[in-house]
Amino acid sequence: MKTTSGLVLLFTGFSVGADIWIDIALQKNINIAKMKYPGGKAEDTLIAYLSDTTNSPEDRSHIAIWTLGQIHSEKALPVLKKFYKNDPKGKTCYGRHNSVLCQYEIYKAINAAESNWLPLHRRLNK
16 A cells, blocks of 8 residues: 555656646746747747747747647647648658757647647646
8 A cells, every 4th residue: 555655646746846847848938939029928929939930940849839739829720730741750850850840749739739638838828
């Protein structure tokens, strides 16, 4: 019984820690986008960051696409779908993230926004 309780406690602690770490990373990305594109909600500034081709494809993927997926941005769906090349495994961008947007990240962001499964970080869309 003690082993089971310990495992549950360990898993709970890990889950809470991971959630806090993700929140910090998301807030950092949102702040980067808001500094460059002030005003509006987080998803508005992230969409502007994603749409601006002067930002590197790697930054657009990591900062904008990943964060839009984590906050489950339904507003970003048309923009994400515009950039998506029907490559759910990211084979076309593997090893080329410095020159193309990550298709796997776009796939995950679209799924997150459409499924709305476990929207833990939606509250960051302020």
